Amino acid sequence: MPRRSQSEMAILGGLSMQPMTAYALREAIKDVLGHFWSESFGQIYPALSQLEQQGLVTRSHASRPGSSAYSVTPAGLERLRELLSEPVVETPPRHGLLLRLFFGRILGPGQCRELLLTARAKAERRIAEYEAIERKVREEDAGSPDLPYVLITLSSGIHGSRAQIEWATEALALLGDQTSAGNHPPRPKESQP
Amino acid sequence: MPRRSQSEMAILGGLSMQPMTAYALREAIKDVLGHFWSESFGQIYPALSQLEQQGLVTRSHASRPGSSAYSVTPAGLERLRELLSEPVVETPPRHGLLLRLFFGRILGPGQCRELLLTARAKAERRIAEYEAIERKVREEDAGSPDLPYVLITLSSGIHGSRAQIEWATEALALLGDQTSAGNHPPRPKESQP
DNA sequence: GTGTGCATGTAATGAGTTACATGATTAC
DNA sequence: GTAATCATGTAACTCATTACATGCACAC
Numbered sequence: 001m002p003r004r005s006q007s008e009m010a011i012l013g014g015l016s017m018q019p020m021t022a023y024a025l026r027e028a029i030k031d032v033l034g035h036f037w038s039e040s041f042g043q044i045y046p047a048l049s050q051l052e053q054q055g056l057v058t059r060s061h062a063s064r065p066g067s068s069a070y071s072v073t074p075a076g077l078e079r080l081r082e083l084l085s086e087p088v089v090e091t092p093p094r095h096g097l098l099l100r101l102f103f104g105r106i107l108g109p110g111q112c113r114e115l116l117l118t119a120r121a122k123a124e125r126r127i128a129e130y131e132a133i134e135r136k137v138r139e140e141d142a143g144s145p146d147l148p149y150v151l152i153t154l155s156s157g158i159h160g161s162r163a164q165i166e167w168a169t170e171a172l173a174l175l176g177d178q179t180s181a182g183n184h185p186p187r188p189k190e191s192q193p
Numbered sequence: 194m195p196r197r198s199q200s201e202m203a204i205l206g207g208l209s210m211q212p213m214t215a216y217a218l219r220e221a222i223k224d225v226l227g228h229f230w231s232e233s234f235g236q237i238y239p240a241l242s243q244l245e246q247q248g249l250v251t252r253s254h255a256s257r258p259g260s261s262a263y264s265v266t267p268a269g270l271e272r273l274r275e276l277l278s279e280p281v282v283e284t285p286p287r288h289g290l291l292l293r294l295f296f297g298r299i300l301g302p303g304q305c306r307e308l309l310l311t312a313r314a315k316a317e318r319r320i321a322e323y324e325a326i327e328r329k330v331r332e333e334d335a336g337s338p339d340l341p342y343v344l345i346t347l348s349s350g351i352h353g354s355r356a357q358i359e360w361a362t363e364a365l366a367l368l369g370d371q372t373s374a375g376n377h378p379p380r381p382k383e384s385q386p
Numbered sequence: 387g388t389g390t391g392c393a394t395g396t397a398a399t400g401a402g403t404t405a406c407a408t409g410a411t412t413a414c
Numbered sequence: 415g416t417a418a419t420c421a422t423g424t425a426a427c428t429c430a431t432t433a434c435a436t437g438c439a440c441a442c
Contacts, residue, residue: 004428004429007429007430038430039430040430040431040432041431041432042429042430042431042432043429043430043431066437066438067438
């Protein structure tokens, strides 16, 4: 369960869906897994060489000289299954927005409101993105055995974003939601219902 | 914007609420900010020495010899305000559960279901924790100017967890939920308790 | 012929965790 | 007295990002 093998998992998983070059793999991770995963070049290239040495992937010469497409070997698929079965590694949380709001007394209600409005707007944009992708994959990948799983990860994003919108709205109300730019002193709230 | 200053922010913020030793600060970050922030010893001690050199915190001899409590200087408070105003640093996502589900075809529906059930159970436990903390702070910190901000961060956790429960339930249904271990009928939207 | 995109890789750098070494104090 | 907790600090290590160096191919 070292963190290292998390990258391995993403790489083998990506290649298991479709053989491709390292460059394309990185693009795919950015575009497709982007909402919940990230890998950089500095990870992917060394990891691929290592996977090749272990016989978990093979490189075959692609159309263009100098470029090579990787694909997963049967042993690699076995390894992937193994990795996927390992317990989820929890990454230590680092939620900058919440940290700022926690110290909101220092920052003042005005700036806190701005932070919340921005976060809400972002969440709204994210939902639109997710729904667009959902429509796309439902059409393009109709019938694919991967489709339900792709939909599940998308759904997670949508649920999370919706929750953030509700939360931000509630928090704004708690801070005394005047949507004007004017400076209002923090009116003490009545005891919460 | 450098990530480094994120630790500074957490440290100054923590000390701004109450002067304490480095050890106590770490405990506080673990217990109080734990849901959305983390710092380790290896970060805190060097950062504190640096902050002291910059005159942003001062150490005063505490009750016990060999231990010293830190408190924020006026300059430190100014710096904190500055840091809090800087744009939120987005950390690259690394969501192990979603990665596994995305490759769910490899893992198979059975193991995916298990993952979802575990995630849902965890979210339920988290909600109970948050609600316990909420009751506690409403009582202990009643009237404190920090209270509304603490409640906002707690509320974020509760909303997020509720969303995860709903998502997991939906996903389980999508995968063909035979095991109704723990019945989760759609929760009617209600005003807060 | 030049800019953009595809493609590969290495080096520098920094962030952050963990383990270790050390010792005082408190509780039993 | 001894175990647990409080307390401080450093060193080693891992993980990951970013910048850099390089070059081909294709469109305009």
